[in-house]
Amino acid sequence: xxxxxxxxxxxxxxxxxxxxxxxxxxxxxxxxxxxxxxxxxxxxxxxxxxxxxxxxxxxxxxxxxxxxxxxxxxxxxxxxxxxxxxxxxxxxxxxxxxxxxxxxxxxxxxxxxxxxxxxxxxxxxxxxxxxxxxxxxxxxxxxxxxxxxxxxxxxxxxxxxxxxxxxxxxxxxxxxxxxxxxxxxxxxxxxxxxxxxxxxxxxxxxxxxxxxxxxxxxxxxxxxxxxxxxxxxxxxxxxxxxxxxxxxxxxxxxxxxxxxxxxxxxxxxxxxxxxxxxxxxxxxxxxxxxxxxxxxxxxxxxxxxxxxxxxxxxxxxxxxxxxxxxxxxxxxxxxxxxxxxxxxxxxxxxxxxxxxxxxxxxxxxxxxxxxxxxxxxxxxxxxxxxxxxxxxxxxxxxxxxxxxxxxxxxxxxxxxxxxxxxxxxxxxxxxxxxxxxxx
Amino acid sequence: xxxxxxxxxxxxxxxxxxxxxxxxxxxxxxxxxxxxxxxxxxxxxxxxxxxxxxxxxxxxxxxxxxxxxxxxxxxxxxxxxxxxxxxxxxxxxxxxxxxxxxxxxxxxxxxxxxxxxxxxxxxxxxxxxxxxxxxxxxxxxxxxxxxxxxxxxxxxxxxxxxxxxxxxxxxxxxxxxxxxxxxxxxxxxxxxxxxxxxxxxxxxxxxxxxxxxxxxxxxxxxxxxxxxxxxxxxxxxxxxxxxxxxxxxxxxxxxxxxxxxxxxxxxxxxxxxxxxxxxxxxxxxxxxxxxxxxxxxxxxxxxxxxxxxxxxxxxxxxxxxxxxxxxxxxxxxxxxxxxxxxxxxxxxxxxxxxxxxxxxxxxxxxxxxxxxxxxxxxxxxxxxxxxxxxxxxxxxxxxxxxxxxxxxxxxxxxxxxxxxxxxxxxxxxxxxxxxxxxx
Numbered sequence: 001x002x003x004x005x006x007x008x009x010x011x012x013x014x015x016x017x018x019x020x021x022x023x024x025x026x027x028x029x030x031x032x033x034x035x036x037x038x039x040x041x042x043x044x045x046x047x048x049x050x051x052x053x054x055x056x057x058x059x060x061x062x063x064x065x066x067x068x069x070x071x072x073x074x075x076x077x078x079x080x081x082x083x084x085x086x087x088x089x090x091x092x093x094x095x096x097x098x099x100x101x102x103x104x105x106x107x108x109x110x111x112x113x114x115x116x117x118x119x120x121x122x123x124x125x126x127x128x129x130x131x132x133x134x135x136x137x138x139x140x141x142x143x144x145x146x147x148x149x150x151x152x153x154x155x156x157x158x159x160x161x162x163x164x165x166x167x168x169x170x171x172x173x174x175x176x177x178x179x180x181x182x183x184x185x186x187x188x189x190x191x192x193x194x195x196x197x198x199x200x201x202x203x204x205x206x207x208x209x210x211x212x213x214x215x216x217x218x219x220x221x222x223x224x225x226x227x228x229x230x231x232x233x234x235x236x237x238x239x240x241x242x243x244x245x246x247x248x249x250x251x252x253x254x255x256x257x258x259x260x261x262x263x264x265x266x267x268x269x270x271x272x273x274x275x276x277x278x279x280x281x282x283x284x285x286x287x288x289x290x291x292x293x294x295x296x297x298x299x300x301x302x303x304x305x306x307x308x309x310x311x312x313x314x315x316x317x318x319x320x321x322x323x324x325x326x327x328x329x330x331x332x333x334x335x336x337x338x339x340x341x342x343x344x345x346x347x348x349x350x351x352x353x354x355x356x357x358x359x360x361x362x363x364x365x366x367x368x369x370x371x372x373x374x375x376x377x378x379x380x381x382x383x384x385x386x387x388x389x390x391x392x393x394x395x396x397x398x399x400x401x402x403x404x405x406x407x408x409x410x411x412x413x414x415x416x417x418x419x420x421x422x423x424x425x426x427x428x429x430x431x432x433x434x435x436x437x438x439x
Numbered sequence: 440x441x442x443x444x445x446x447x448x449x450x451x452x453x454x455x456x457x458x459x460x461x462x463x464x465x466x467x468x469x470x471x472x473x474x475x476x477x478x479x480x481x482x483x484x485x486x487x488x489x490x491x492x493x494x495x496x497x498x499x500x501x502x503x504x505x506x507x508x509x510x511x512x513x514x515x516x517x518x519x520x521x522x523x524x525x526x527x528x529x530x531x532x533x534x535x536x537x538x539x540x541x542x543x544x545x546x547x548x549x550x551x552x553x554x555x556x557x558x559x560x561x562x563x564x565x566x567x568x569x570x571x572x573x574x575x576x577x578x579x580x581x582x583x584x585x586x587x588x589x590x591x592x593x594x595x596x597x598x599x600x601x602x603x604x605x606x607x608x609x610x611x612x613x614x615x616x617x618x619x620x621x622x623x624x625x626x627x628x629x630x631x632x633x634x635x636x637x638x639x640x641x642x643x644x645x646x647x648x649x650x651x652x653x654x655x656x657x658x659x660x661x662x663x664x665x666x667x668x669x670x671x672x673x674x675x676x677x678x679x680x681x682x683x684x685x686x687x688x689x690x691x692x693x694x695x696x697x698x699x700x701x702x703x704x705x706x707x708x709x710x711x712x713x714x715x716x717x718x719x720x721x722x723x724x725x726x727x728x729x730x731x732x733x734x735x736x737x738x739x740x741x742x743x744x745x746x747x748x749x750x751x752x753x754x755x756x757x758x759x760x761x762x763x764x765x766x767x768x769x770x771x772x773x774x775x776x777x778x779x780x781x782x783x784x785x786x787x788x789x790x791x792x793x794x795x796x797x798x799x800x801x802x803x804x805x806x807x808x809x810x811x812x813x814x815x816x817x818x819x820x821x822x823x824x825x826x827x828x829x830x831x832x833x834x835x836x837x838x839x840x841x842x843x844x845x846x847x848x849x850x851x852x853x854x855x856x857x858x859x860x861x862x863x864x865x866x867x868x869x870x871x872x873x874x875x876x877x878x
Contacts, residue, residue, distance in 0.1 A: 423737050
C-alpha cells in the first residue's frame with residue numbers, strides 16, 4: 001500500500017529512535033524459489049559447462065545461439081558501437097572516464113618494506129588480481145556509467161584480464177554499454193547473464209575463462225549466485241536498494257533538495273530518500289516542492305512509491321544532531337548541503353560517499369566527479385567502503401629473517417609455541433637458533 | 440583411510456595437473472545439521488537475547504551462570520592472569536606484541552584529498568570501524584597469539600570498542616589468553632562462545648554490545664554463524680584448513696624442511712604441507728628426515744594423518760616452474776627456502792605470506808616476526824589479503840564541487856543520465872548549472 005504523502009519525523013519526540021529504525025528496516029529477501037533455481041543452474045554450469053550455458057542463455061534471453069563461440073562479441077563491434085553514439089554522448093563518456101581514472105589513480109597501493117637493525121626485512125607485496133569478471137545488467141537497465149565505475153579501477157589496479165558479461169534479452173545490446181567497455185579497456189565481452197553467467201565466470205567453461213573475482217550489480221538471481229560462489233571466487237558486495245540522506249541547513253533552494261531526493265527515489269520503489277534539517281519552515285518548502293515537481297517527472301510512479309513508503313523528512317534540533325543521526329543511518333550517499341559543510345565533516349564516521357555544499361548534487365558523483373558510484377548500502381558503510389582500486393589488488397606479507405634475527409626471534413616463537421602445545425612450531429624455530437631441537 | 444607414506448608427484452608427468460588439483464581439493468563442508476542448529480540459535484538470540492544466551496552458554500559449556508552480568512570478566516582478572524604467567528612467557532608475549540604493533544603501524548591508511556583548478560575538492564576520508572567483536576576459541580585450542588594478531592591491528596586502526604568473546608568450557612579460561620587480551624588493549628571480555636556468541640555480537644543483547652564487525656577464528660558452528668550474520672555486520676574471512684607450500688633449492692637442511700612441513704601438519708588432520716624442489720636427492724633426504732623425526736613428535740598422530748593424506752613432495756623442473764605452480768596453489772604460507780629468494784619473489788603473485796631464505800621458518804612469522812598470521816586459505820590468496828589494519832578502517836568518498844565545477848560537470852552528468860533514462864538525476868545536475876531544468 002502506498003502512503004499518500006511523505007513521512008514526517010521529529011527527533012525530539014519520544015519514540016523517534018523506534019520510528020527511525022522501522023523506517024530503515026527492509027523485509028529480508030530470503031526467497032526460497034530463487035535459491036533453488038540458482039543452485040540448480042550453478043550445478044549445471046559446473047557439470048556440463050557450455051552446454052548448460054547455451055541452454056539457459058537461449059531460454060532466459062529468448063534467443064537461439066547454436067555454438068558457444070557466438071557468445072563472444074568481437075572488439076570490432078564495440079568500436080562500431082562507439083562510432084554509432086552521438087558526439088555529445090561520446091564526449092561525456094570520455095570526460096567521465098578520464099575523471100574516474102584520475103581519481104582512482106590516487107588509490108593505488110604500492111609494495112613497501114623496512115629493514116631492521118639485524119638485517120631482517122619485513123613488508124607487504126602488492127599485486128593485482130589476475131582475472132576479474134564484470135557483470136553488467138542487460139536490457140533496459142543497462143548503465144554505461146556502471147561499466148566505467150567497475151572497469152576503470154580494475155584496470156588502474158593492473159588486472160590482466162577483465163571479462164565482461166552482459167545478457168542480451170531478445171538479442172538487444174545497448175551500444176552505450178559497448179562504447180563504455182571499449183573506452184575503459186575491458187578485455188573480452190560475452191553475451192550471457194543471470195546465475196548462469198556468474199557460474200560460468202566462477203567455475204570456467206570451455207568458452208568462458210574462470211576468473212578470480214566477480215564484481216558488478218545484478219538482480220536477485222545474480223546477487224544470490226554471487227553469494228553462493230563466494231569462496232571459489234571473490235565478490236565485491238551484494239548491494240541493497242540505493243539510499244540518500246541529505247543534511248540541509250535550509251540555505252539550499254528547496255527545489256534542488258526535492259530533486260536530489262527524487263534522484264535516489266527514481267531508481268527503485270525500495271530506494272530510500274531522507275532529509276534531515278533543523279529548519280521546520282524549510283522542510284515545509286521541500287514538501288511543497290515535492291508536490292509541485294512530482295507530476296512533471298517521467299518516472300513519477302516509482303518516485304512516489306519510493307518517497308511515500310520509504311522516504312522521510314526529519315526535523316532535528318541542530319546540524320550536529322543531524323550528524324549523529326547520519327552515523328546511525330550510515331547512508332550510502334550523504335549530502336551535507338550546508339553553507340559550511342567542512343564544519344560538519346569531522347562528525348561524520350559512517351557514509352559511503354559524502355557530497356559537500358549545495359553545488360554537489362549526488363548525481364554529479366554518480367556519473368563524472370571521479371569517485372566510485374558503487375557504494376555500501378543498507379548501513380554497511382559502518383564496516384565497508386566504496387569500490388576502489390584496493391578491491392582489485394591484494395597483499396602478501398613479506399618476511400625475510402636474518403641469521404641473527406632468527407636467533408632472537410626463535411627463542412620467543414619457541415616459548416609461545418610450547419605454551420600453545422605446538423611442538424613442531426617450536427622445533428622449527430629452534431633449528432634456526434642453533435641447529436637443534438631443545439625441548 | 441590414512442596412507443602409509445607421503446605423496447610423491449613429478450611435474451613432468453602427463454597427469455600432473457590433474458593429480459595436483461585432486462590433492463588441493465577439500466570435500467566441502469556443507470553440513471545441514473550445523474546449518475539448522477546455527478539458524479535456530481541465531482533466531483533465539485535475536486528474539487529473546489540474554490535469556491537464550493545464558494541457556495546456550497550453560498548448556499554447551501557445562502556451567503551454571505544465573506545472571507547475564509556474570510558473563511563479563513572484569514579487568515582485574517585479566518591483570519591477575521598476566522601476573523600469574525611465567526616471566527619468560529610474559530616477556531615473549533611482550534616482544535611479540537611490540538613487533539606486531541610496529542609492523543601494523545605501516546598499514547595505517549590516511550585521509551587524502553586533492554583540489555582541481557576550478558576549486559573542486561575530491562578525496563577519501565578514512566575512519567576506524569567503531570565497535571568490533573573478536574572471537575577467541577576456548578578450551579584446549581586457545582591461542583594467545585591469535586588474540587595479539589586480531590586485537591593489535593584493530594587498536595592500531597583506532598577501533599573504539601573491541602569486545603572479546605571466548606567460551607569457558609567447564610569454567611576454564613586460559614590465563615595466557617587473558618594476559619594477551621590485557622596486553623593488546625582489548626576493551627571488554629565476555630565468556631561466551633559458539634553461534635550464540637556470534638549472534639549476541641551481531642544483534643546485541645542487554646548485556647552484549649552490538650558490534651559493526653566480527654573477526655577471529657572458530658569451529659564449524661562459529662564459521663557458519665559468521666557467514667549467516669554477514670551483512671548485518673562485517674566479518675573477516677571464513678578460514679579453511681591451514682597450508683604451507685615450501686619451495687626449496689636443496690640448500691636448506693632437510694631436517695629443517697621436514698620440521699617446517701610438520702609445523703603446518705600438526706595443526707589439524709586437514710592441514711596441507713607441500714614441498715616443491717628441483718632436487719630429487721634432496722626430496723629423498725626430506726622424506727628420510729620425516730621418517731626419522733615423526734616418531735619423536737608429541738602430535739605425531741595428527742601430523743601423520745595430515746602429511747600422508749594431504750601432503751606431497753613434488754619434483755619440479757626448476758625453481759621458476761616451482762613459482763608458477765605456487766601461483767596456481769595460491770598457498771596461505773609460502774616458504775622460499777633458497778639461497779637467493781629475491782630472484783624468485785618477482786614471479787610470485789598469489790600467496791598469503793612469503794617467508795624468504797632458510798632462516799625464515801613459518802613459525803617465526805606465526806608468532807613474532809610482526810606480520811599477521813591470519814591469512815587467506817584454500818586458494819583465496821588469488822583475491823584476498825592477510826588480516827590488517829585496513830580491515831578495521833573504512834573509507835568514505837569526499838566530493839565538494841565548486842560553483843564552476845558544477846557548471847562543467849552538470850552538463851556531462853545530465854547527458855549521461857538522460858542516456859540512462861534517469862531524468863531526476865539530470866534535473867538535479869541541471870539545477871546546479873543554471874538553476875533550472877532543461878529537458
